[in-house]
Amino acid sequence: MRSKWSYPLLILLMILMLINLYLIFFYAPLEKNMGIIQKIFYFHIASAWVGFLALFIVFLASIGYLWKRRPVFDNIARASAEIGTIFITMVLVTGPLWARPIWNTWWTWDPRLTTTLVLWFMYLAYIVLQSGGEGENRQRLSAIYGIIAFINVPLVFFSIRWWRTIHPVVISSSGMNLSGKMIVTLVFSIFTFTVLYLNLLLLRTDIIKLASSINLLKEKIHEFNY
Amino acid sequence: MTEYLRKIRLIYSKDLKIEFRTMNNLVSTVVFALMLVFIFSFSLQLADLDLNTVYAPVLWVIILFSSTLGMDRAFLREKENDVIEALLLASGECSSIFFAKFFGNLTLLFLVELIVVPLYTVFTGYSSSSNILLFLATLLLGSWGLALIGTMINSITVQLRSSRVLLPILMFPLAVPLLIAVIESTNSALKAGSGSEGWLYFLIIFDLIFVIIPLILFDYILEL
Numbered sequence: 001m002r003s004k005w006s007y008p009l010l011i012l013l014m015i016l017m018l019i020n021l022y023l024i025f026f027y028a029p030l031e032k033n034m035g036i037i038q039k040i041f042y043f044h045i046a047s048a049w050v051g052f053l054a055l056f057i058v059f060l061a062s063i064g065y066l067w068k069r070r071p072v073f074d075n076i077a078r079a080s081a082e083i084g085t086i087f088i089t090m091v092l093v094t095g096p097l098w099a100r101p102i103w104n105t106w107w108t109w110d111p112r113l114t115t116t117l118v119l120w121f122m123y124l125a126y127i128v129l130q131s132g133g134e135g136e137n138r139q140r141l142s143a144i145y146g147i148i149a150f151i152n153v154p155l156v157f158f159s160i161r162w163w164r165t166i167h168p169v170v171i172s173s174s175g176m177n178l179s180g181k182m183i184v185t186l187v188f189s190i191f192t193f194t195v196l197y198l199n200l201l202l203l204r205t206d207i208i209k210l211a212s213s214i215n216l217l218k219e220k221i222h223e224f225n226y
Numbered sequence: 227m228t229e230y231l232r233k234i235r236l237i238y239s240k241d242l243k244i245e246f247r248t249m250n251n252l253v254s255t256v257v258f259a260l261m262l263v264f265i266f267s268f269s270l271q272l273a274d275l276d277l278n279t280v281y282a283p284v285l286w287v288i289i290l291f292s293s294t295l296g297m298d299r300a301f302l303r304e305k306e307n308d309v310i311e312a313l314l315l316a317s318g319e320c321s322s323i324f325f326a327k328f329f330g331n332l333t334l335l336f337l338v339e340l341i342v343v344p345l346y347t348v349f350t351g352y353s354s355s356s357n358i359l360l361f362l363a364t365l366l367l368g369s370w371g372l373a374l375i376g377t378m379i380n381s382i383t384v385q386l387r388s389s390r391v392l393l394p395i396l397m398f399p400l401a402v403p404l405l406i407a408v409i410e411s412t413n414s415a416l417k418a419g420s421g422s423e424g425w426l427y428f429l430i431i432f433d434l435i436f437v438i439i440p441l442i443l444f445d446y447i448l449e450l
Contacts, residue, residue: 019299066446067387080374118399118402121399122400125395125396129382129392132386132387132388134391137386140386140446140449141382142387142445144382144446145396147443148378148400148443150438152400152402155432156402156403158403159402159407162424162428163406163410170372174411225277
């Protein structure tokens with residue numbers, strides 16, 4: 001997996017990232033009302049997309065693990081959850097940075113914001129679960145939690161949306177009108193971040209695999225000594 | 227089907243018998259819940275808040291916290307006595323064990339609420355016209371969902387080290403939609419007349435989803 005794909009993918013990613021930065025800062029026009037602040041939006045949306053995509057991959061890999069019982073699925077799920085946590089953290093940092101000047105508040109209990117926050121907590125819980133046991137037991141139980149967490153996301157979203165439509169909405173969603181160039185930039189940014197995610201996923205899955213084989217070797221040495 | 231229900235009833239009554247003979251879990255959970263009631267009503271009093279507005283959220287936070295304390299015993303008992311395998315062999319079906327444990331947790335939750343809710347209402351001095359029927363339905367459906375999530379997560383955490391800490395960590399994110407629904411529903415029950423039963427439907431859907439998930443996944447959870 002590593003030797004064949006990682007280098008071409010890395011080179012592709014470097015090119016894409018440079019183009020992406022060019023598009024964001026030079027190609028996309030400056031938003032009239034928000035100004036330069038609006039540029040954060042391209043990173044924000046792309047990170048959010050990766051954060052939710054990563055959970056979907058956790059879900060698929062978890063089903064794969066329960067079905068086939070191959071450790072590789074657990075490695076993928078684990079790697080994806082870790083990467084997802086990073087990207088959701090980025091969403092939760094860039095969001096308030098943008099919201100403070102535009103909405104005049106750091107945080108609001110909007111469905112999307114709250115769902116993202118709950119997703120972040122579920123990722124943390126998943127990672128704690130992954131580090132809380134050993135062997136087959138841990139892999140199986142975290143696969144189950146990965147599936148339940150994925151099912152929970154729409155429940156969280158719709159409960160909050162319903163709650164927010166009953167109550168008066170303090171701050172309406174941004175209602176931005178994107179020009180054609182902005183949409184091109186956004187789509188390209190999402191694509192670039194997806195490639196970044198795939199890159200990280202391959203690397204991290206590989207590292208986890210290596211780590212577990214090292215542990216296996218250590219155990220063998222330990223047995224040999226006694 | 228009757229055979230299946232009989233299995234559930236047998237495991238359930240076994241757990242209940244053990245519980246009422248030792249009283250360990252019930253007493254400690256009730257005492258914990260009482261302390262929560264005291265601490266919350268007392269500190270809210272200090273803030274000089276209008277208690278009617280915070281009645282529902284604080285009540286449900288108390289119930290949520292006490293449920294995490296009470297429910298982590300259900301599978302632990304079997305594990306300490308090392309009889310999970312025996313139980314599996316005897317019942318033959320994983321999901322019957324799950325539902326027996328679920329009813330056990332639900333009973334415990336009801337007993338706690340039976341003491342906590344009146345006392346909390348007295349402490350906060352709540353006085354307003356309210357829709358009792360809607361309030362009770364919310365209490366029933368909310369506890370039902372909480373017991374489902376708790377039992378499921380407990381069956382996961384009991385197989386790991388540091389299970390006590392893991393239960394709330396894994397459970398709270400799943401409880402978020404439920405918490406919103408019960409608080410909103412309680413709020414509309416308290417404001418009699420203006421409230422709607424809409425959130426009850428959400429609770430019913432939530433409870434159904436978390437009945438179906440363990441039916442599918444519980445065989446994988448209790449694999450030994």
